[in-house]
Amino acid sequence: MATSFLTAIKKHFGDGHYPGDEYGGAGGTVGSGLPSGSPGNFMFATGIECSYPTIDHGRTRRDLLAECDHYNRYQEDLGLVREMGLKVLRYGLPYYRIQRGPNDYDWEFADLAMAEMQRLGITPILDLMHFGVPDWLGNFQNPELPVHFAHYCGAVAERYPWVRYYTPVNEIYVSAKLSAMDGLWNEQLRDERAFVTALKNLVAASIMGNQQIALHRPDCVIVQSESAEYTHELRTERTPRIQLDNKLRFLALDLLYAHHPDGEVARFVRDNGLTDKEYDWFMAGEPPGYQIMGNDYYGRNERIILPYGDVITSMDVMGWYHITYEYFRRYSKPVMHTETNTFDAADAPVWLWKQWVNVLQMRKSGVPVLGFTWYSLIDKVDWNIGLSRKEGTVNACGLFDLNRKPRPVAEAYRQLLQEYGQITIVPHGELFEQTTRSATLKVEI
Template sequence: MNRFMFATGIENSDPTLQGGRVRVDQMRDCGHDEHYELDFDLALEIGVNALRYGAPLHRTFVGPGRYDWSFPDATFGALRRRNLTVIADLCHFGVPDWLGDFQNPDFPELFAQYAGAFAHRYPWIQLYTPVNEMYICALFSGKYGWWNEELTTDRGFVTALKHLVRANVLAMHAILGVRPDALFIQSESTEQFHARVPEVLAQEAFLNETRFLSLDLNYGRDVSARMLEYLLDNDLSHQEYTFFLKHQLKPHCVMGNDYYATNEHCVFPDGHLEASGDVFGYALITREYFERYRLPVMHTETNAPQGPRGREAVDWLTKVWANVLKIRNDGVPVMGFTWYSLTDQMDWDTGLRERNLRPYPVGLYDLERRVRPVGTAYRDLIRAWQGVLPTQSAALILPLALSATPAQGDRRSFHLE
């Protein structure tokens, strides 16, 4: 089955706030728990052929080796009855209360056990994002003090990062043990930092290296001497660094790139950052990531608020899609495109730092499940391009399996060198 993936997703972020006293649960707060059958039908109505979707980890992983599959059985069963390719999103910014937070050194191994159990439970799923946006999760939890452990130190960031990436690597191994032809779409934020004045050029350079750390470790790529010193100074051991270098899973990976208007940042003399808007844009920055890792690419997230004119989201869709076509036509193998998410989200206007239950109008549908202008525009875009891309743009194709359970030993893989 070879096709370009037009995707959306069901937002399932679940970090904790206020010292763990408040749990964000986007599936609950956006009404998906109640309307999942309708949501899956709306995805088909828009015309997508792939859905980023995950069980709520904090409700499913109830203890070491203990799982409550009741909700995922219902939802993944409903998805299997529809003609949608599932990209299973297993950890999206939070862990169960009993695991604490991302400073917990037991998290990687326990999460890998969960990933293996999930793959056993749903052997028909081939595509996975084990841990979503590892860099952003570590940054917001360990450095910015917004979520989960709410730390504001480099050590907090590095500790969260090493545990998140180790969890991702071990989960990939666990899933491959069940589904040897599994493919992993990383879904990582595509970042860029710009110096406001010459005095911050060194800080800009440092930040433009740290943005790569999650993928460097995940793909077993040696970091620079400066980054290695930074990691070792902030509680990464030589043994832990060697672990990342020896686990070479690139042949099973697609580099997922998320890009929003807030992904580029101005660096100011006092050290603070501000969103700069799309100065370079998705095409230029993604090419930089592609040249670094030489992996097939999937555009895995973007959105924009509908705005006062009612067309701001449509204009953003048009711009980002043009960037995707640009890099495909220039020879970067792009496998898919994603508007995230299917419905409006809740409280992302504050980066989930507060639980105000305030809708954020970025969905293809609003929370009453009424289509937004960007939903209509995305439907029309899919209809126009779905039959053209496989033959008229330079790209590789994903080896997607038609069967629910592959033959033992079938380890299909691909990579670029």
């Protein structure tokens, strides 16, 4: 019988645990254990709900940081983040309270919260505009918004130079749609031209804010949180408006990332006030820094329209993976699952695991996924009606309830972190760690 190569190896090197294995190979790790915060770590996160749109035609401000008592319990809330074993937090400073006027800032609460995050070793992804603006700026129809917001972003980056990760404007498409097309927030209009105005002002604000952040942090990482939407129309004869809406969901990112939109969409925005000069300005190039495409997904993001017009929530027919992969093919950006939850506390652990399966599937497809976020840390209020009225209904979607007691999903998330907490951003990702080098210009080749 021929001698096996194993005989020769064992004779010269022994029976396993060979010298050198500690640098990889059989001595490697599967990535289990709580997140370590190393540069190559996948970014497991939660977020603190911070929406602050106005309703009642500007008379009422919905400030979820206040309604969920975060201003009084911020130390306790940030302590819960650390207790969960999480290193990353999507965190929204209350923009409308900080920028009191041009070059006039009130940093009192922001300084306290940011100092506590720094003390606890939490990495914030700072959310600088979340569905609202200061009263003195009016609403998203104001063409001065990009200028004043850019100054604010620069002031934040200068005041907190240790922060690297930012979401300048959260969910641009949703902000514009609910404020100017659906009539729920802020300007409360129902008009296509108002929608385009809001959207272009918000994208411009994001771009100019990004520019000011990059002046202070050339290595900034911009995590653009945007809703992953889709409507299934179950009719043999399609409705033109619904088909257009399935294209408009890309519009905010098209303008942000200098991607020429579909011809029908280009005609729609020009018919509704986007000038050729404005269009050329958006198409000149994408913003500076490292750009991450964050996609938010809730079951209610995906809808089915039945033959007679009834609308039902489809809950994961395509799911985060299939919808986000569509966005990835369009923009070729690394992705992050930036928001998810469900309002049923009993179903939340299953929803968490289903979303994680989507993330794993995306990784298997070879797409770089930066991180995952359960949103939010504590329960929300009135999101079942889109904050359109002050009813005080508690949405049981948090890792913790409003008394800061854990919900079942908190234990499920801990299990997920224990199993996967030290995986790399991409498989074999030791080659692709996040560095502190300044970003360089990206061009198509």
